[in-house]
C-alpha cells in the first residue's frame with residue numbers, strides 16, 4: 540500500500556455496475572421488456588446465445604451485494620436503474636414495485652454509509668420506445684425527461700450524484716452504427732438524430748433533476764486518447780474525425796453549447812431540421828461534475844478505400860493485453876484528463892472517474908491490482924497537473940453480463956459462479972479494500988453542490 544499515491548481529502552473510492560448486466564429477474568416486479576432483452580434473445584447477437592435473464596440475480600441478492608460493497612469500505616456505489624422497471628413501456632405513471640426496489644437499494648446504501656450514484660440510462664431502453672423509433676424519435680428525450688422527474692421526485696433527497704446517460708457515444712456507435720449492441724442498427728447516414736436526441740434527453744433530465752434534487756448532476760462519457768497511426772495527412776485527418784466523434788460530440792454541446800466542428804457529416808439532411816432552436820440551451824445547462832469512463836487509447840488510420848466510415852481503428856501493439864485483448868495504457872487516463880482540461884478549461888466541472896477496469900478471470904488477480912494501481916497513479920498525476928478529480932469508481936463490483944461477450948469476460952473484484960450465484964472476492968477485492976479504507980474521511984457531497 541505504501542507505494543499508493545495520496546488523494547485529496549474527500550476523494551471517494553467506489554465500484555460501478557449497471558442494471559441489465561447484474562439484475563436478472565427480467566419478468567418480475569412489473570418490469571417491461573428492454574431493447575437488451577430483445578437483442579440478447581435474437582440468435583447470433585450475443586456470444587453463445589447468452590442473455591441477462593438471470594445475470595447475477597442481483598434483484599434477489601441485492602442485500603448481500605450491498606454487504607460486499609460495505610465490506611470494501613467503499614464510499615460510493617454507482618448503479619443504474621432499469622427504465623422499464625420504473626415505466627414498463629417507457630411512459631406514463633410509475634410502476635410502484637420498480638421505484639420501491641431502487642428505494643430499498645438507495646436506503647440500503649445510505650444505511651451502510653455508501654453514497655448512491657445513480658445512472659438513469661445504461662443502454663436498456665424500454666422496447667416499447669424502440670418500437671416507436673427509439674432515440675431516432677424526438678419523443679424519446681421527452682419521455683426520458685419525465686422518467687428523470689419520477690426518479691428525482693422519489694429519490695432526489697437521497698441520491699448523491701445523478702448520471703443521466705452512460706456512454707452515449709458507445710450506445711450510438713455500437714448500437715446504432717456497428718449494430719453489435721442493442722438495438723442492433725447499422726445506420727450509415729442520418730446518424731445525427733440519434734446523437735442529438737441523446738443529448739436532448741440528457742438536457743431534459745438535467746432540468747428535471749435540478750427541479751427535484753439539490754445533488755450534482757452529470758453524465759458518464761467514454762473517452763479515449765486518439766493516437767494517429769502516422770504523420771501522414773490522411774492518418775492525421777482520420778484521427779481528427781475520430782477524436783471529434785468519440786471525445787467531443789457528446790461533450791462540446793454540453794460544456795460549450797455547440798457541436799464540434801465537422802459534425803455535419805453525420806447527416807445528409809438539413810441540420811436545422813434536427814437541431815431545433817433552443818435545443819442547445821437545454822443541452823448545455825450547467826452540470827456539476829463530468830463523469831469519465833476510461834478503458835484505452837485508440838490507434839486511428841485513414842480508412843481503406845471505399846469504406847463507409849471516415850476512419851479505421853487499428854490494434855494497439857506493444858502493451859500488455861487484458862483477457863478481452865484490450866491494451867493496458869494507464870497513462871492514457873492522465874493524457875485524456877489533461878487534454879479535457881486543456882480543451883474545456885474552466886468549463887470542465889469537477890471530474891469523477893465513473894468507470895475503469897479490466898477483464899481478468901483469475902481469483903489471484905495481480906493483473907487487476909496492477910491495472911487499478913496504474914489508474915490511481917494516472918489520476919494522481921492528472922490532479923498534480925491541475926485537473927480537479929473527485930472520485931474513482933472501478934468497473935466492476937462483480938463479474939456480470941458483458942454485453943455482446945455474454946459471461947465470457949470477467950471484470951469483477953468479486954468472482955461470480957453463474958451456475959450457483961456464489962460470490963467469491965478476488966485478491967483485488969482485498970487490495971482495493973485497503974485503498975478504500977485508507978482514504979481520508981469524506982464530507983457530505985450534498986453540502987458541497989460543486990461536486
Ligand code: GBH
Nearest residue numbers: 557705706709761834835864865866934941
Ligand atoms: C463500458 O463500456 C460499459 O459502460 C460497461 O457497461 C461495460 O461492461 C464496460 O465498459 C466493459 O466493457 O478494441 O481494444 O480498442 C466500454 C466501452 C468500447 C471501451 C470498446 C473499450 C475498445 C477496446 N468500450 N473499447 S479496443
